[in-house]
Amino acid sequence: MAIRESKTLSGEPGGLSTLVRAALPAVPGVNRLPGVRKAPASGFTGLAYHRGQVVTERARVDAYAAVCGFPRKDVVPVTFPHLLAFPLHMAIMSDPAFPYAAIGMVHVENTLTAHRPIRIGEALDVTTEVLAPRPHARGVLLDFVTTVSGAGEPAWESTSTYLRRGRSVDGDTTTGLVIADPPSGGIEWRLPANLGRTYASVSGDANPIHLHPLTARALGFPRQIAHGMWTLARSVAAIENRLPGAVTVDVAFKKPVFLPSTVAFAAREDGPGWTFALTDPKDGSPHLQGRTTPG
Template structure:
């Protein structure tokens, strides 16, 4: 992964970021950026992912699992010279997952990621990574991962973003270990330094390492296992980083047709994550 991490980091380094092969291309047509791969859902990988995120052992993949199959394509596109922003420093702000059915362990899939944007945001510019996962014939799973590049610009007026409820009261407290970022990186391939060690996170402006947004979402959905249908749409907004080690309070309300959930700071109630799941 070291060459990939260097490719992700170098566009953020002054002077170096002007070198051929490193320099980003402002104003590139993001609509032309797309990548695909064919994969098989391997039981050992699903089991390892489930162990990190809290999912039970089953013959179907956990609801958010296809995101890790798509992440190498996200990184490939982010590190392309045609992508206008450095990968390091982009913030995962929102995610929408639409599962049309359960995905079987052992199933062969085609994963395609395309890029849309940029769109304006009060703090910069947004870019959407749109993932489509196909089985033998039809689309089985889709997602839109929205990343914020602070300080960048895009034409137009900012949109409202996802409209989600405030954090729920009560709930149960989870203690997240210091090595969670490293464990999730091992199964997801997302080895962004902000998630790994205190010293790598401090180098990028954080007091210590933070949890992956998709790791916290996966832990929430694992807590809702068997309370959501196979055909479901999940919307989530990542509000505030979760410092590791640390404690969070998980709360949920609703039924199988529509359910809200949240992660909040137990001390002050500040939201780390708010989400909603709706049956299709």
């Protein structure tokens, strides 16, 4: 897919200033100020941001691997490049040209493809483009498409799909990822109350819904929830030694994982790939369902 002309994200990405910019459009009154006011949704066709020569640093990769359950290697975990793209997601959501406030965006699906292993210390170019909104029964879907390139060739790609509740757009809705017969039961993992803060410290995703009960309640949750990308990474880490270097992972995020809690992980080999699920061990309801395919 051809990426549109992109804006360059300069300086140190992420941090408190980015979160503040992302939150301001949700504040009544403030959201009408110049530089904060969002463009109208009608006619929005997309927006792209770019970061050049981003180095995969050993200390950060190792910290991420430890939090998510990956072994320490000389190549990055297959889910790690999402951390390089996340500042671009936030830059797009904070841009006045993006018509939707970041607060209230719900990550519902993710597809990532590793074309080859990425070495620690490798310098990479990262581009993320959000496409025009797609219709959904409860609002619109927004696809954030990322390409990570090394030596001029794509090494890793992903599509993160967010739901923005509210008015929809014209068009036919799509079903999205459906796992007809997900595995059940499996090994149980006990997740601590501070997991969101621990993952935020290595990922840069310090959304208040993940950090403390008070900040989560302020945004409508009874207590803090685990990052969806942590649940994806931890699930992939559990089968990492059975995956090829070139692989596609598709997941659908179902219900939130409240912290602290206990979850059950199960995986099943299906033909050339794997099907996996993270569920509530009390009633078997799904938190996440996914599959892998080679190449």
